[in-house]
Amino acid sequence: MHRRQFIKTTAHIAGYLYLFDLLQGCKSSNVHPIRLAPDAPYTMKYLRGHIGYFAERGGTIGWLSSKDGVVVVDAQFPEQARHLITEMSHLHKIPIETLINTHHHYDHTAGNIAFKNIAKQIIAHRNSLTNQQISARQRNVEDAQLYPNVLYDKTFQFYSGKESILLRHIGPAHTSGDTIVHFQNTNVVHMGDLVFNRRYPYIDRPAGANVQNWIEVLDRTLELFDRDTLYIFGHAGKGYDVIGDREDIKAMMAYLENLVQFGQKAIQQGTAIENLIAETKYIKGTESWDPGGLERNIEAIIYELSDHPD
Numbered sequence: 001m002h003r004r005q006f007i008k009t010t011a012h013i014a015g016y017l018y019l020f021d022l023l024q025g026c027k028s029s030n031v032h033p034i035r036l037a038p039d040a041p042y043t044m045k046y047l048r049g050h051i052g053y054f055a056e057r058g059g060t061i062g063w064l065s066s067k068d069g070v071v072v073v074d075a076q077f078p079e080q081a082r083h084l085i086t087e088m089s090h091l092h093k094i095p096i097e098t099l100i101n102t103h104h105h106y107d108h109t110a111g112n113i114a115f116k117n118i119a120k121q122i123i124a125h126r127n128s129l130t131n132q133q134i135s136a137r138q139r140n141v142e143d144a145q146l147y148p149n150v151l152y153d154k155t156f157q158f159y160s161g162k163e164s165i166l167l168r169h170i171g172p173a174h175t176s177g178d179t180i181v182h183f184q185n186t187n188v189v190h191m192g193d194l195v196f197n198r199r200y201p202y203i204d205r206p207a208g209a210n211v212q213n214w215i216e217v218l219d220r221t222l223e224l225f226d227r228d229t230l231y232i233f234g235h236a237g238k239g240y241d242v243i244g245d246r247e248d249i250k251a252m253m254a255y256l257e258n259l260v261q262f263g264q265k266a267i268q269q270g271t272a273i274e275n276l277i278a279e280t281k282y283i284k285g286t287e288s289w290d291p292g293g294l295e296r297n298i299e300a301i302i303y304e305l306s307d308h309p310d
């Protein structure tokens with residue numbers, strides 16, 4: 001190539017690359033790594049597209065930022081919710097439009113109050129509201145609640161920017177009011193507490209939990225979503241992540257199936273629940289898990305399988 005021609009071509013390419021970088025920069029200006037203060041007590045990261053998560057204390061928070069506003073899934077506790085709201089205001093100059101509660105447990109809804117006069121709507125399953133009201137009354141913390149103001153029964157769909165968000169309640173599982181949140185275009189799913197990733201789950205029978213149906217709900221989850229789906233889980237055991245894939249859903253399902261089998265066998269053998277708790281170190285397949293919560297899981301499955309009123 002002639003020297004002058006070479007310089008001209010190179011300059012052209014450099015120009016295009018510069019323009020390309022600029023365009024890329026515009027397109028992805030919201031998806032740079034999030035810079036947190038070095039002593040920040042929380043984790044906040046982008047996961048895919050404009051969807052990310054926040055973890056500090058309580059159930060993992062998911063969020064989406066779009067040109068219409070921010071959508072937040074779950075609220076942890078007031079202090080944690082305020083941390084998230086502050087970080088969001090640094091990241092985006094757009095309002096928080098919607099808060100979704102995956103269920104009523106206070107490590108997911110106590111932070112609702114921090115969204116007062118900030119979020120335009122709080123969406124939850126109808127039973128989540130009832131459960132939250134009962135729980136707040138029992139713990140005498142009704143004043144500290146901010147309740148959902150948009151309720152649904154089976155599914156609820158809305159849009160934020162280009163993202164379509166579909167909420168589903170499949171049936172009683174962790175509680176009677178669980179919601180699965182699907183960011184459909186980006187293919188990210190927040191499972192709430194339907195998955196404790198390799199950790200003994202809380203089975204809230206007084207709030208309508210049902211282990212056998214929980215297995216069905218997870219089975220349906222595997223049918224509804226695909227191999228590309230990225231999941232956010234409410235909690236994870238030590239050394240495991242609150243972000244995962246369908247293998248983690250299968251692991252949770254396998255645990256619940258083993259728990260049911262364990263309960264059926266114990267009932268057949270007529271073992272007293274106190275002896276069962278004293279003698280059991282782990283449920284099949286959970287040898288390496290932290291033992292915290294095992295006792296309550298044993299109690300819950302025996303009560304469920306023997307129709308105990310609690």
Ligand SMILES: [Zn+2]
Pocket residue numbers: 103105174193202
């Ligand atoms: Zn929960």
